[in-house]
Amino acid sequence: MLAITGYVDRWSVRPGETINVMISLQGGGAYRARVARVLCGDPNPRGPGYREVPAAWPLEGEHQGTQQDVFLGSWGEVPRLALPAGPVTLAATVWPTRLAAGDQVALAWAGGGHALALGIGEDGAWCRVTTPGGETLLRSAVPLTERAWHELSCTIDASGRLQLRQRPLKPRLDRVEAAEVSVAASAFPGGDGAASIAAGRRDGPARAHFNGKVERPRILAGDAGPTIAEWDLSRAMQTDRIEDIGAQAAHGVLHNLPTRAMTGSTWRGDVHRWTEDPSQYGAIHFHDDDIGDAAWQPSLSFVVPEDWKSGVYALHLEIERDGRTVRDNIVFHVRAKVPGSQAKVAFLAPTFSYTVYSQYQKAGRQARITPRSLEWGALPQAPDGHPEYGVSPYNFHSDGSGVVMSSMRRPMIDKRVNQIHLVDPSEDGSGLYWISADSYVTDLLTRKGIDFEVITDHDVHAEGAGLLANYNVVLTGQHPEYHTVETLDALEAYLGQGGRFMYLGGNGFYWKVVPHGTGPWSFELRRAEGGIRLWETLPGESYHAQDGSYGGLWRRLGRPPQQLVGVGFSTQGEYIGYPYAFLDAIRDPRVAFMRDGIEEISEPGAPLGERGLMGGGAAGHELDRADVSLGTPRHALIIGRAVLTDPTYQPVNEERRDHTWPAAREDIIRSDLTFFETPGGGAVFSVGSMNFIGALPIDGYENVAAKLVTNIIRRFADPAPFPAPPPS
Numbered sequence: 054m055l056a057i058t059g060y061v062d063r064w065s066v067r068p069g070e071t072i073n074v075m076i077s078l079q080g081g082g083a084y085r086a087r088v089a090r091v092l093c094g095d096p097n098p099r100g101p102g103y104r105e106v107p108a109a110w111p112l113e114g115e116h117q118g119t120q121q122d123v124f125l126g127s128w129g130e131v132p133r134l135a136l137p138a139g140p141v142t143l144a145a146t147v148w149p150t151r152l153a154a155g156d157q158v159a160l161a162w163a164g165g166g167h168a169l170a171l172g173i174g175e176d177g178a179w180c181r182v183t184t185p186g187g188e189t190l191l192r193s194a195v196p197l198t199e200r201a202w203h204e205l206s207c208t209i210d211a212s213g214r215l216q217l218r219q220r221p222l223k224p225r226l227d228r229v230e231a232a233e234v235s236v237a238a239s240a241f242p243g244g245d246g247a248a249s250i251a252a253g254r255r256d257g258p259a260r261a262h263f264n265g266k267v268e269r270p271r272i273l274a275g276d277a278g279p280t281i282a283e284w285d286l287s288r289a290m291q292t293d294r295i296e297d298i299g300a301q302a303a304h305g306v307l308h309n310l311p312t313r314a315m316t317g318s319t320w321r322g323d324v325h326r327w328t329e330d331p332s333q334y335g336a337i338h339f340h341d342d343d344i345g346d347a348a349w350q351p352s353l354s355f356v357v358p359e360d361w362k363s364g365v366y367a368l369h370l371e372i373e374r375d376g377r378t379v380r381d382n383i384v385f386h387v388r389a390k391v392p393g394s395q396a397k398v399a400f401l402a403p404t405f406s407y408t409v410y411s412q413y414q415k416a417g418r419q420a421r422i423t424p425r426s427l428e429w430g431a432l433p434q435a436p437d438g439h440p441e442y443g444v445s446p447y448n449f450h451s452d453g454s455g456v457v458m459s460s461m462r463r464p465m466i467d468k469r470v471n472q473i474h475l476v477d478p479s480e481d482g483s484g485l486y487w488i489s490a491d492s493y494v495t496d497l498l499t500r501k502g503i504d505f506e507v508i509t510d511h512d513v514h515a516e517g518a519g520l521l522a523n524y525n526v527v528l529t530g531q532h533p534e535y536h537t538v539e540t541l542d543a544l545e546a547y548l549g550q551g552g553r554f555m556y557l558g559g560n561g562f563y564w565k566v567v568p569h570g571t572g573p574w575s576f577e578l579r580r581a582e583g584g585i586r587l588w589e590t591l592p593g594e595s596y597h598a599q600d601g602s603y604g605g606l607w608r609r610l611g612r613p614p615q616q617l618v619g620v621g622f623s624t625q626g627e628y629i630g631y632p633y634a635f636l637d638a639i640r641d642p643r644v645a646f647m648r649d650g651i652e653e654i655s656e657p658g659a660p661l662g663e664r665g666l667m668g669g670g671a672a673g674h675e676l677d678r679a680d681v682s683l684g685t686p687r688h689a690l691i692i693g694r695a696v697l698t699d700p701t702y703q704p705v706n707e708e709r710r711d712h713t714w715p716a717a718r719e720d721i722i723r724s725d726l727t728f729f730e731t732p733g734g735g736a737v738f739s740v741g742s743m744n745f746i747g748a749l750p751i752d753g754y755e756n757v758a759a760k761l762v763t764n765i766i767r768r769f770a771d772p773a774p775f776p777a778p779p780p781s
Contacts, residue, residue: 054079054441055434056379057118057372058464059352064404065386065509068359072385074368075349077121077464085371086353087113090364091384093496093750094470094489096431099481100666101496101750103430103471108366112355121350123441123463126262127311127343128252129270129295134282134303136162136243139213140275143171143180144206146222146318146336149199151264151452154341158253158261159205160270164246170253171207172261173197178219180207182238189238191217195230199265202318203230208276213240222318248272248303250284250295251311251339259308262341264452268317269335272299287331290314290598291570310345310458310575312338314598316591325593328601333593340450344443345575346462363389363506365402365488365495367470381432382469384488389506393523396504398770400495403533403558405510405540405566407487409576411465412436413445422473422484432472439466446578447587455588460575478628479669483747490667491530493746494557500754501763503770511573514539518546526553526769531746532675533561535576537568538602541612548617551733553769557762559724559743560585560622560675562614565604567597579604583707585625608683608707616684619727620677620741626702630670630744631695632663633726638690643778644728646768647692653757661693661726662758667747671758672697676724677741686729688778693726695742734774738765 059076066072078084089105096103145159152175161170168183177193197203202222209215216235224230247254250270251263271283282299289296290313297303314327317336327334353368367382386402389395419438426433436442442464446456467474470489477484498505508527512520514537521527521543533556541562548554564584569575580586581595581604595604607613614621637657639648648654662671672695679685696719704722708715715721724741731737748758 055381055439055466056374057084057370058381058466059370059383060462060464061383061385063385064461064511065388066357067388068357068361068390071354071356073351074353074383075121076118076352076370077349078118078372079120081119082117082372083115084118085115087369089367089369090362091367091470091492092499094492095483095485095666096429096471096473097483097666098429100483104496105367108361109358112353116353118352123344123347123443124258125309125344125441125443126252126259126341127307127309127339128259128262129250129284129305129307130254131248131303131305133245134162134248134301135245136272136281137274138211138243139241140208140210140278141169141241141243142206142208142273142276142278143169144204144273145171145270146202146204146268147173148202148266148336149173149197149264150454152197152199154264154451156261157263158249158251159263159267160248160250161253162246162248162272163255165244167242167244168255169207169209169241171205173205177232178205178217180215180217182209182215182241184239186239189215189236191215191234191236193217193219193232193234195219195232197230198225209238209241210275211240213238248282250305263339264341266315266336266338285335286337287335290327290331291600308345309343310460311340311343312457314594314596316593320593322593326596326601327598338454340452340454342444342451343458344463345458345460357387361387363387363395365492365507382471384468384470386507386509388508388512392506392520396506397525398498398503398505398766399524399527400498400505400507401513401527401529401533402491402507402509403530405535405537405576406532407465407468408461409446409459409535409566409578410487411445411459411461411468412443413447413467414440418475421476425476426473432469434466436467442466449588455580457578458575459578462574475628477666477668479630481666482669483666485667485747486531490746493749494528494530497749497754497759497762503766510540513543514568514573517543518550521547521552522550525772526555526766528555528766529557529561531558531743533558534563535566536562536607537566541607541617544617548731548735548737549733551731551735551774553735554618554737555765555769556618556737556739557746559677559741559745562607562617563622565607565610567599567602570599581605582609585705606707613683614677615680618737618739619685619689619729620679620725620739621683622705623676623678623708624697624702624704624722625675626697626699628668628674629699630665630668630673630747631697632670633661633672633693633695633724635659635661635693636691639692641690644690644692647761647764649764651757651760651764661761662745662748664751665744665748666750667744671695671745671748672724672742673744675743677739678721678723679725679727685727687781689727689729691725691727694723696723730775730778736769736775
């Protein structure tokens with residue numbers, strides 16, 4: 054646990070609106086808080102350096118805080134369920150995935166000092182009855198098979214005899230898994246109580262979380278008696294609600310975002326979209342490291358002052374521990390109260406990608422960055438050093454399954470400013486990703502005297518093209534990878550109406566995400582079919598639970614990035630940067646404005662971005678290329694190109710059809726600087742490289758890359774329409 058940390062309830066806020074801040078101090082005590090508008094989030098003393106402007110804030114100063122904990126693990130809570138006196142049977146169909154985790158609860162009930170639980174462990178199913186007089190535990194002593202379906206039941210009869218049964222739905226040929234055992238126990242009086250699914254809970258937080266799928270959890274009046282409660286987990290799929298089809302209608306709620314729309318024991322392979330036959334999708338996959346809403350209490354709440362300028366802000370937190378100052382910061386974005394009232398240039402913060410990547414636990418990262426972070430006065434934390442805050446869709450769960458759900462309602466300790474994420478391989482490099490890296494864009498705008506406003510993916514998702522229409526030009530950050538139908542629709546509509554767009558990153562507009570039914574504080578991600586991915590969806594599980602839509606790459610869904618911004622993901626390699634070379638198209642009269650005041654662009658072949666704070670060059674890490682067959686407009690101009698020779702750069706998966714390369718290196722292991730006009734006098738400029746913005750700060754933002762980008766911003770901000778291109 055970090056000594057101090059926290060999160061906010063929203064990524065962006067306008068003056069006059071309230072933002073809530075949830076803060077936790079280990080052990081409680083006093084802390085200091087202040088707010089600043091961040092100009093540059095890079096702590097590298099060899100770069101532009103961390104820069105901020107203090108914000109006048111009424112709550113600045115010392116406050117008292119408490120410790121607030123994160124309780125990992127998903128489960129279902131049924132707050133009210135009455136049981137009769139015995140006989141009572143607990144039963145469930147289960148697909149366990151991590152037996153080595155020890156005893157795990159599949160279904161439990163507790164009330165009036167009595168409890169009954171059914172679960173699994175390393176040595177098979179178990180059943181436990183608890184009374185004021187003591188506890189009786191019964192085990193089958195026959196191990197179950199992981200990732201196979203089993204029927205489990207536990208019955209306590211009127212005399213107090215406890216019976217446990219387990220049976221595989223598909224018997225193994227090498228050993229018998231069925232078992233039936235019984236033992237004398239205390240009589241079970243029933244009464245009013247509460248039930249839980251996939252975890253046990255009596256006093257305090259849930260525990261003994263189940264890893265795997267649970268289907269048809271049910272409680273009967275004895276083995277063959279009438280149903281008291283049965284939760285049909287195929288119902289209310291697009292919610293956190295679980296519905297009881299029994300007489301009591303003992304409905305419940307799911308905690309910590311388990312994965313829904315999972316194939317059940319009756320799935321036959323003939324249906325792949327759960328909406329076509331929900332009965333085949335009556336299972337939920339629970340994990341002991343799931344995280345949803347941490348549900349911390351607000352520590353600070355304030356109305357954003359009317360005079361706060363639009364920008365990227367950080368709430369800085371400090372405490373004193375063991376004679377040293379411990380810090381953290383929490384980033385949020387302040388919008389203009391009236392969109393477009395402060396500027397006609399907008400920076401679009403990729404908050405969807407920030408959320409999906411949050412808590413990306415990469416083994417060894419914290420240990421590698423800590424010495425340099427301490428040397429530079431930066432935050433030394435990384436998610437692999439603090440797994441208590443959960444995992445990311447770039448991780449596996451503890452049971453080896455892919456992480457489908459992401460959440461911003463928890464500390465996102467790697468989405469900070471004044472933070473690095475790797476030890477850069479270049480001598481003077483910063484090693485940035487995400488928010489700190491994106492601040493190079495806003496720092497350039499500030500230094501060049503270009504007024505701008507900040508908006509976020511969340512804002513575009515909610516307000517659509519109407520929000521974007523307030524701006525002459527919209528700029529992206531380093532890695533706008535994740536998008537919803539709503540954000541892509543908004544961007545396409547904006548460009549169709551004459552908007553101008555500058556894509557200043559790489560591997561953008563790549564994966565589809567679907568927001569949680571209650572809002573985009575959480576996203577669901579189904580990694581279907583191809584793509585660069587650390588895990589893939591299992592057969593029959595490629596459709597989102599939240600809306601029933603198909604998941605995967607936007608390219609596979611008929612909306613490749615080339616159709617939107619002219620370039621799309623082509624290659625990935627190590628964090629090693631290369632320069633671009635200008636091509637003949639830089640002399641085209643259509644882009645004459647790009648060359649204004651840049652003597653270095655004297656002829657094709659001149660370099661751009663040969664130095665950079667991210668990998669040592671402007672073209673690196675994840676790169677995009679133009680491709681007419683995928684939607685790049687035929688009139689597009691490629692003004693510059695980088696071909697990368699480092700052997701770690703390989704074609705992305707969706708480019709391959711077999712074991713061979715789909716094309717020569719120069720045709721696919723490259724990044725294209727691409728420009729094209731759009732209907733209504735608009736235009737698009739794309740760089741197609743994650744490392745590109747790292748070249749902007751070189752020589753105090755007076756290098757060729759920075760000058761080129763500045764020229765394009767100024768022309769795109771000019772409302773004068775771009776002429777229609779000549780026929781191609």
